[in-house]
Amino acid sequence: MPNIFPYIPQNITVHLGPPDQWAENITVSFPEYVKNVASSEIYPTWEPAAIRANILAIISFALNRVYTEFYPSRGYDFQITSTTAYDQKFIRGRSVFENISQMVDEIFNNYIRRQGYVEPLAANVSDIKLLQHTE
Amino acid sequence: MSGIGTLRVRVYTSNAQIPVEGATVVVMGREKNGKQSLISVQITDRSGLTQPIRITTPGAGESTQPDGVNGGVPFSTCSVWVEHPGFAMLQMDGVQIFPQVETMQDVELIPLGEGESSLQQRGVRTTTAQNL
Numbered sequence: 001m002p003n004i005f006p007y008i009p010q011n012i013t014v015h016l017g018p019p020d021q022w023a024e025n026i027t028v029s030f031p032e033y034v035k036n037v038a039s040s041e042i043y044p045t046w047e048p049a050a051i052r053a054n055i056l057a058i059i060s061f062a063l064n065r066v067y068t069e070f071y072p073s074r075g076y077d078f079q080i081t082s083t084t085a086y087d088q089k090f091i092r093g094r095s096v097f098e099n100i101s102q103m104v105d106e107i108f109n110n111y112i113r114r115q116g117y118v119e120p121l122a123a124n125v126s127d128i129k130l131l132q133h134t135e
Numbered sequence: 136m137s138g139i140g141t142l143r144v145r146v147y148t149s150n151a152q153i154p155v156e157g158a159t160v161v162v163m164g165r166e167k168n169g170k171q172s173l174i175s176v177q178i179t180d181r182s183g184l185t186q187p188i189r190i191t192t193p194g195a196g197e198s199t200q201p202d203g204v205n206g207g208v209p210f211s212t213c214s215v216w217v218e219h220p221g222f223a224m225l226q227m228d229g230v231q232i233f234p235q236v237e238t239m240q241d242v243e244l245i246p247l248g249e250g251e252s253s254l255q256q257r258g259v260r261t262t263t264a265q266n267l
Contacts, residue, residue, distance in 0.1 A: 041265055043209055044236045045198040084266065093260035095142075095230050098237035 006067045006120055008109055014090050015078040019071065025078045026092060033080075034058055035096045035104045040089040044097035055104055056123070058088060060112040063120035138195050138234025140210075141187040146179045146217055146242045154183030155244055158219035162188055164211070174213060192234040208264060209233065217242045223256035230262060 012033045017023025028036070037058050042051060065071070065080045065087065072079065082090035112121040142162065146155040162174040177185040190213060196202075197209035210231040218224045222244035232238055247256060 040262075043198040043233065043265060043267065045195060045209060045233050089266070091260075091262050093225075093227065093241075093243070094262045095227075095238045095240040097233065098239060101239065 013078045060123040064122040140232040146183040161216040190232045195234040
């Protein structure tokens with residue numbers, strides 16, 4: 001495995017709507033983005049292991065969007081949208097939960113990849129939901 | 136079964152996150168009959184922070200084994216209003232409070248131009264529930 005790491009952005013630009021519709025773009029720090037999405041998608045009262053798994057998926061998905069230049073390569077001036085139909089749920093100005101915030105700071109920069117690949121996996125949060133239901 | 140969660144509000148301005156001291160923070164809950172009830176009124180300190188506010192929530196087991204109280208959601212919600220002269224007032228609706236979890240609500244106030252009043256310029260941010 002070569003020692004190459006994907007670019008971890010300091011900030012991420014989020015489009016507050018579907019990609020092909022007009023909406024505001026806002027730029028937030030990458031950890032702030034992850035904390036916001038995790039607080040918007042899951043409950044902070046879940047088991048720490050379940051929260052951790054979701055955070056890893058959220059980080060990996062966002063890094064994949066940045067790494068593959070998914071939206072810029074299609075001519076858009078943002079890196080990810082706030083809509084769950086396309087990406088992950090981001091709510092501007094929402095509150096974050098202390099335990100999720102601490103966990104994001106702890107595991108930050110870890111991400112999921114396939115063995116032998118550097119590319120962050122476009123992990124889907126709904127897959128994790130299925131796993132939890134079948135456990 | 137019910138629990139207690141806490142809410143802290145941090146008020147700042149600009150991307151540099153300069154704390155706003157002396158902002159009025161009002162936290163309102165909603166009673167069963169739909170009326171709003173006052174939970175707390177505080178002034179932010181030098182760090183732009185309020186003291187933790189204790190808020191009643193559904194029981195801790197509701198997020199894993201819901202028994203359908205409170206509309207089946209494991210959290211309670213409140214509204215937070217933040218006002219400071221010289222800044223546009225900001226209102227946050229649907230702020231979620233979970234049992235035994237501290238919720239941190241960051242509030243970025245935008246400075247106003249000459250002759251504008253903080254009460255006339257009001258931004259509203261609404262948090263929607265998790266889709267679970």
